[in-house]
Amino acid sequence: MEFLTTVEDLEALYGTPGAPSLRKVASRMTPLYRKWIMASRLCMLATVGPEGTDDSPRGDDGPVVLELDPGTLALPDWRGNNRIDSLRNIVRDGRVSLMFLVPGSNNVVRVNGMAQVTPDPDLLARFEKAGKQPRTVIVIKIREIYSQCARALMRARTWTSGDESEGLPSMGDILAEQTAGEEGGQAYDEAWAPRAAKTMW
Numbered sequence: 001m002e003f004l005t006t007v008e009d010l011e012a013l014y015g016t017p018g019a020p021s022l023r024k025v026a027s028r029m030t031p032l033y034r035k036w037i038m039a040s041r042l043c044m045l046a047t048v049g050p051e052g053t054d055d056s057p058r059g060d061d062g063p064v065v066l067e068l069d070p071g072t073l074a075l076p077d078w079r080g081n082n083r084i085d086s087l088r089n090i091v092r093d094g095r096v097s098l099m100f101l102v103p104g105s106n107n108v109v110r111v112n113g114m115a116q117v118t119p120d121p122d123l124l125a126r127f128e129k130a131g132k133q134p135r136t137v138i139v140i141k142i143r144e145i146y147s148q149c150a151r152a153l154m155r156a157r158t159w160t161s162g163d164e165s166e167g168l169p170s171m172g173d174i175l176a177e178q179t180a181g182e183e184g185g186q187a188y189d190e191a192w193a194p195r196a197a198k199t200m201w
Contacts, residue, residue: 025146029070033145036109037073038063040100045075045138047096047115049089056086064100066126071142073098073111076127076134079199087136090115096140099148104159106150113143132201 004010026033042059058064058075066074075098077087090096094114101108117136124133153159169177171192175184 025144037100039102042101044099047086047089049092054085073140075138077136078134106153108148111145113140115140129201
């Protein structure tokens with residue numbers, strides 16, 4: 001199998017990018033990019049660190065990020081599994097990418113930038129829900145914003161193919177497989193939804 005090893009080889013194979021794909025890039029929030037990002041309740045946060053890369057879904061019941069100013073976004077770190085893979089990466093290498101999705105739209109808006117993690121109490125308070133606050137907030141200095149090509153979601157029929165989850169292994173099944181049956185299984189699955197409901201924020 002032959003592999004491409006230089007940028008020149010890649011460019012020779014793919015050719016020149018279309019002009020619109022370059023002209024759509026902004027260096028800060030614009031009125032229309034702002035409208036799009038504020039409609040997103042789900043983004044994927046990609047980070048890089050000494051052990052490798054991480055890509056983590058981040059969701060909320062309203063806008064998933066807060067705009068601090070046209071060049072800065074704030075992403076709360078709501079309760080998860082406490083692996084803190086993304087946060088470990090950010091404190092050592094601040095490069096991040098966020099991909100914002102909106103149900104029904106095949107477009108994806110991407111933000112590339114530099115991030116830092118803060119426990120600033122005033123900023124935490126801005127995200128308070130039902131008396132609870134995130135433990136930290138990820139502050140992202142925007143380097144560029146642009147929309148991704150819609151073809152990937154169109155090919156995958158992401159919003160039109162219906163529920164395709166029937167027959168998939170549950171997380172309890174996967175945990176049981178990984179622990180030779182010592183953990184997981186049906187009991188784990190049955191306890192998960194009520195536990196998550198109590199610890200959403």
